[in-house]
Amino acid sequence: MNNFIEQFTKLLEIKRYSYKTIKTYRNAINVFLSEFPDFNPDLISQKEIEEFINKKVTVENISQSYQKILVGAIKFFLNDFLKKNFKLNYLFPSRHEHKLPTYLSKEEISKIINSINNLKHRAIISTIYGAGLRLGELLQLKIQDIDSNRMLIRISQSKGKKDRFVMLSEKLLNLLREYYKEYQPKKYLFEGQKGGQYSPRSVQAILKMAIKKTKISKNATIHTLRHSFATHLIENGTDIRYVQELLGHKSIRTTQIYTHLTDVSKLKIKSPLDII
Incomplete structure (x- = not known):
């Protein structure tokens, strides 16, 4: 499992992702893989990925911004890194939250x-x-x-x-x-x-x-x-x-x-x- 993460990190570095994005994506994939202790890239199904995101949204009540990060990281991990061809765009939140930023006077x-x-x-x-x-x-x-x-x-x-x-x-x-x-x-x-x-x-x-x-x-x-x-x-x-x-x-x-x-x-x- 650690080997997956290290190789995944190297690909992000090669593609010149920022340090912050690499850290965010690593954390997201750690969360994803913790749900599948015996993860096998050849056996993981679309339905399992969908159920994972659904659980995060409905049970854990994650924010739309974190859902976007999670789906983006999983998509990159599976399709770019592991060379699979999952269609995951429908798992992104359908609209952005429009919160006014906190600012100081x-x-x-x-x-x-x-x-x-x-x-x-x-x-x-x-x-x-x-x-x-x-x-x-x-x-x-x-x-x-x-x-x-x-x-x-x-x-x-x-x-x-x-x-x-x-x-x-x-x-x-x-x-x-x-x-x-x-x-x-x-x-x-x-x-x-x-x-x-x-x-x-x-x-x-x-x-x-x-x-x-x-x-x-x-x-x-x-x-x-x-x-x-x-x-x-x-x-x-x-x-x-x-x-x-x-x-x-x-x-x-x-x-x-x-x-x-x-x-x-x-x-x-x-x-x-x-x-x-």
């Missing part, structure tokens, strides 16, 4: 940043919010990605495997210069105590501690900072097409969820970090 963001005494930790949270980054994008940032001449941050091979540029806040640049002077990172902009890439769990712990310290009651995650970045840009009058580019969204429909606020006149694009 400008005052709450300010409280969070100001509550963090550690310089590196404050720089990390400020970078995520100030540039609207995904967690994986922050961790991949290298020193040369900060372009202080053009006041831009280069995001390399982000979701969708496309590079993009986002604005570099004046306030963030000053903070990063202060941070760099003290910590002297070698390769990645933010490195662990022993060098190398900073861990996702450590970043999440920074925000969790700040939320607790400021007594903010919202269920905020690292991605909430990105939602807040987008929401504050919309509030500030930034055209949705620019917000789409800054967030790296393939479709503007993904960005339109942030227009639940208000339609105000266009203003010159500024990082919301410079406004709080």
Whole structure:
């Protein structure tokens, strides 16, 4: 069984799936295989797969997003990895859940940043919010990605495997210069105590501690900072097409969820970090 997982992982790596997707798919296939202890790719039936998904939906009440992940992972595992030909598209949820994202107010963001005494930790949270980054994008940032001449941050091979540029806040640049002077990172902009890439769990712990310290009651995650970045840009009058580019969204429909606020006149694009 472990051999299946390891070979499956190698195929995902060859196809250049992101670390996060590989981890998500591995976990999904572990869940799938745990249901079939004596799994045999030549004996598994369409009906068994359907019953597995049905159990997850009706008994365990999984979310539509997790159902989508589960079916996608199983489809890739069986058809791409094991070279079978199962027709599984009908097992995907028929519609997407349309939940408005949780976001923090400008005052709450300010409280969070100001509550963090550690310089590196404050720089990390400020970078995520100030540039609207995904967690994986922050961790991949290298020193040369900060372009202080053009006041831009280069995001390399982000979701969708496309590079993009986002604005570099004046306030963030000053903070990063202060941070760099003290910590002297070698390769990645933010490195662990022993060098190398900073861990996702450590970043999440920074925000969790700040939320607790400021007594903010919202269920905020690292991605909430990105939602807040987008929401504050919309509030500030930034055209949705620019917000789409800054967030790296393939479709503007993904960005339109942030227009639940208000339609105000266009203003010159500024990082919301410079406004709080």
